[in-house]
Amino acid sequence: MKDLIENACSKLDEVRRCLSEVVVGQEALVDRLLLAFLCNGHVLMEGVPGVAKTLVATTLAKSLKADFNRVQFTPDLLPSDLVGSLVYDPKQHEFSAEKGPVFANIVLADEINRAPAKVQSALLEAMQEKQVTLGKETFKLPYPFLVLATQNPIEQEGTYALPEAQVDRFMFKLKVGYPSMEDEHLVMKRMARAAPKTSVEPVMSLQEIVEMRGLLDELYIDDKVERYILRLVDATRNPSRYGLKLDRYLRFGASPRATINLSLAARGVAMLKHRDFATPEDVKEIAHDVLRHRMAISYRAEAEGLSSDDLIDRILAEVPIVEA
Numbered sequence: 001m002k003d004l005i006e007n008a009c010s011k012l013d014e015v016r017r018c019l020s021e022v023v024v025g026q027e028a029l030v031d032r033l034l035l036a037f038l039c040n041g042h043v044l045m046e047g048v049p050g051v052a053k054t055l056v057a058t059t060l061a062k063s064l065k066a067d068f069n070r071v072q073f074t075p076d077l078l079p080s081d082l083v084g085s086l087v088y089d090p091k092q093h094e095f096s097a098e099k100g101p102v103f104a105n106i107v108l109a110d111e112i113n114r115a116p117a118k119v120q121s122a123l124l125e126a127m128q129e130k131q132v133t134l135g136k137e138t139f140k141l142p143y144p145f146l147v148l149a150t151q152n153p154i155e156q157e158g159t160y161a162l163p164e165a166q167v168d169r170f171m172f173k174l175k176v177g178y179p180s181m182e183d184e185h186l187v188m189k190r191m192a193r194a195a196p197k198t199s200v201e202p203v204m205s206l207q208e209i210v211e212m213r214g215l216l217d218e219l220y221i222d223d224k225v226e227r228y229i230l231r232l233v234d235a236t237r238n239p240s241r242y243g244l245k246l247d248r249y250l251r252f253g254a255s256p257r258a259t260i261n262l263s264l265a266a267r268g269v270a271m272l273k274h275r276d277f278a279t280p281e282d283v284k285e286i287a288h289d290v291l292r293h294r295m296a297i298s299y300r301a302e303a304e305g306l307s308s309d310d311l312i313d314r315i316l317a318e319v320p321i322v323e324a
Helices: 002-020 027-039 053-063 079-083 117-129 181-191 206-217 223-237 256-272 280-291 299-303 308-318
Strands: 042-047 068-072 084-089 094-099 106-110 131-134 137-140 146-151 170-176 250-252
Touching: 002 027, 002 053, 002 206, 002 256, 027 042, 027 053, 027 146, 027 170, 027 206, 027 256, 042 053, 053 068, 053 106, 053 146, 079 084, 079 117, 084 131, 094 131, 094 137, 117 131, 117 146, 170 256, 170 280, 206 256, 223 256, 223 280, 223 308, 256 280, 280 308
Parallel strands: 042 146, 042 170, 068 106, 106 146
Antiparallel strands: 084 094, 131 137
């Protein structure tokens, strides 16, 4: 098992090296996206314009031998522009399916919150069931299938907030911040050119990713760690049970998907650290990315300047690793 993990990590290191030729200073984002590929989970990336959200997603897709489509979400986008539609053939006197850009291994939904609700909801079936229904016929999406979505947190004019049902289907919500001054200097040297390098050669196949997912299922997670995950998620729903005075700050807590994804992601973190077992520290490391979009904070929390990340910090500090 250890040898298999080392072999898998060496391949992932090759992907990182490939991305480092184009992307600078977003190592944490790259690692989370690799983790999402391992765990077969969709990702929502939130950050101000110009911090390389789209560049990282596009370059990662190019480094894998996968079908990739990028969809720029706009207010006038229609569901058929995303999933496809039925087209009438006058010669054959019948309708045929014209598949949309969602039929790819990796779909980049750029500025997803700029499209209206009917377009966003068109992604729901694709993200959860991995299929699309056109008319009376259902079509399976390519395997593996992953949605990488981006949104801008500062410009809210002309945007449509994602419905809770859709947000919950993203395994991770990643906060993408500014690079350090040293990294930004390197970005300037590399990208301030008439023709900066933005393309890479594929270094890994989808079949290898699928094999790694099978390996991930074999990683050991102790029952005590699983119970810790259950307590963390329960603390977002019943904080007073753990001595936390957070009820007034929460409208509702995390869904059961949070429990599933925390367990899966903790094993993924362990694998990226070349281990064949998950620890409570792995759970803590990934908790913010799994929980922040699954907790609805109240107006009182917003008035006091508290975010879901602040509440998660308190939960991690107070909920015991070992059951009393």
